[in-house]
Amino acid sequence: MSLKTSNLAFKERVNHEVNNEIMRKAVVKAQETIGANRQKMVDELGHWEEWRDLAKQIRNHVLQNLDAYLYQLSENVIKNGGHVFFAETAEEATNYIRRIAREKNAKKIVKSKSMVTEEIGLNAVLEQDNIQVIETDLGEYLLQISGDKPSHIVVPAIHKDRHQIRKDLHEKLGYEGAETPEDMTLFVRKKIRQDFLEADIGISGCNFAVAETGSVCLVTNEGNLRLATTLPKTHIAVMGMERLAPTFQEVDVLITMLARSAVGAKLTGYNTWLTGPRLEGETDGPEDFHLVIVDNGRSDILASEFKEVLRCIRCGACLNTCPAYRQIGGHGYGSIYPGPIGAVISPLLGGYEEFKDLPYACSLCTACNSVCPVRIPLAQLINKHREKMVAQNLRPPLEKLSILGFNFANSHPAVWKVGVNMGAKLMNKLIKDGKAPISVGALGEWTKARNLPQSDGESFRDWFKKRGSN
Structure with missing residues (x-):
């Protein structure tokens, strides 16, 4: 397992991205657009700071009682007819999913967007068994066909413009249409519709799991996830072990903060709630459901002075305001987790040897602190990394x-x-x-x-x- 997205040294990556005019223009435009929309939604909701306090309290409560809620969640998933696997490492998670794929004799898998599957390197493991893995989120799909990596937690292809996308579609898939977003999206939709129908397994992430009912909450802006989780006979949801809430009442608060912080919207296009496999008499949904709960270093983080970072709901608001990210984009960080959140979490999950430079890709301006919907003190945690590296004699x-x-x-x-x-x-x-x-x-x-x-x-x-x- 590797979080790395580049083999170039940090300064080489930065120099390359600083001179990438297309990326920089795209990121500036996205930051300004999302930032303006977010502020409208914040003002409309009202009492924003109180909402942030409440979201922080919910996430802290979950982390303080994580063992109890994970037990409750697993019991309810099993009660609903599903299967639960606790993976201590990335390898355990990918091996379990690979075993299911082999048991099902799977030839084709469709996936919805999932950061944790990127984290554990799932696609590469499945492809070793000659299984075709198809990303069905539009941004992820475009990156997959061009052999590129995500550069943003929420908007993975933020670094590309329509001219590059049209070129990729033409070269990889023979697209001959116009370079309008509508035409290119329609082309991709027709291309992957058959994949949904033919897939043996659908794999998703999990924005939040609900301990009280054993449900998984999936928040998306495209209809791909519903097709990926209901058409194949088997659905596998992969979640970081901290991504849960006690009841639907708390999830209501969290998705309210997530949508506004991530893309400046009241709600995302689709809020999907899934509770186990298809029941007798139901006409759609998978016959088999598996929930893979991934630790992969999170227990160590929970026991450390960095535990506040586990409050993260992966909204990307810190990236959307960060001046460093604005200049070097996601690829400058060389990790699947870029921006301020990446500067904190990548060294924790991947080690200082791989990511010792990321805490220095920051001016400590604290802009990230001011927008985080769950009040993670990202700037202070980044500075704490610097202190630890000095204490461990890891300076140049x-x-x-x-x-x-x-x-x-x-x-x-x-x-x-x-x-x-x-x-x-x-x-x-x-x-x-x-x-x-x-x-x-x-x-x-x-x-x-x-x-x-x-x-x-x-x-x-x-x-x-x-x-x-x-």
């Missing part, structure tokens, strides 16, 4: 040397005095038009877009000494 060698040198000079007044005096004189001689003769490391990155101040050769101490008598 040049940074270590720089800090050692600064600490030494700072603790020896004579050295500090000589240093600032010499530095002022050297800066006066060496800096020309705001640029240093040698630009390496942090200095080089800084001067790509900014000029250094021009020194007059006088240190602050000398300046103050001359004027101190006045």
Whole structure:
């Protein structure tokens, strides 16, 4: 299992994405449009801060009683005729789903959008058995045919424009129509309609599970999910273990916050509630239902100082306001979880070795804190990652040397005095038009877009000494 979406180094990814004009224009437009719509919905709902407090309380209550609610949920799913599997790791989850596919002799699987299946690398595992896996969310489908990865939690193809999409459809599927969204969507709809009818298994995520009834709540803006979960004979829902609520009453609050925060809408196009397999006498729905509950490091997070991140309802509001995401897009993060939420959760799930750079893809402006519907202090958690990496001695060698040198000079007044005096004189001689003769490391990155101040050769101490008598 790997959360990584790129093998490029962090700086290479960032440099590539900063120069991707199509992506940047698309992200700016989306952030501005979604942001404006979100604010309308917030104002219309009223008492927004109280709603945020309530959503936070609900999610905290669930996390504090997670074992009890998971037990209640599993008992009710089984009572309704379904099957429950608790997967401690990504491998356990994918192996269980693969076993079901083999038992059903599945040749074709249709999927609705699911971040947790991306997290565990499900598609690649199933394709090893020569099973055709078809993403049926329009954005995910477009990325799948082009071999691309999602760059947003809610709007996976946010980084593409219609010209690129039309080109992909033409090259991969022989599309000859216009590049209007309506024509391209109709083409895809006709293309995958037969797949729904032929699929042996349908796989979905789970926005929220309801412990009281054993139901799963699925929130979408397309009709694909209902086809994927009712036409195939087997439905497998995959959920992160924290994604549940005690009753429908709490889910009502959470989906109210989710829709407004994610896309600036009162509700998404479809709110689907599924409770077990088809019962006797019913005409639609799967004959077999499986709920796969994935831990994959969440228990460790729950026991850590980062447990507040498990309140996340995957709305993407933090991405829609983040200035760093605005510049580098989702692919700049190199993780299936980008943006501020990715900067917190990717190192927790994938380790600092893979994602040590992500907490630094942030200016700590706290814009993410102000929009999170469940009040996750994302900026503070990002800073906490930085503190932990320093404590674990994971800093770059040049940074270590720089800090050692600064600490030494700072603790020896004579050295500090000589240093600032010499530095002022050297800066006066060496800096020309705001640029240093040698630009390496942090200095080089800084001067790509900014000029250094021009020194007059006088240190602050000398300046103050001359004027101190006045």
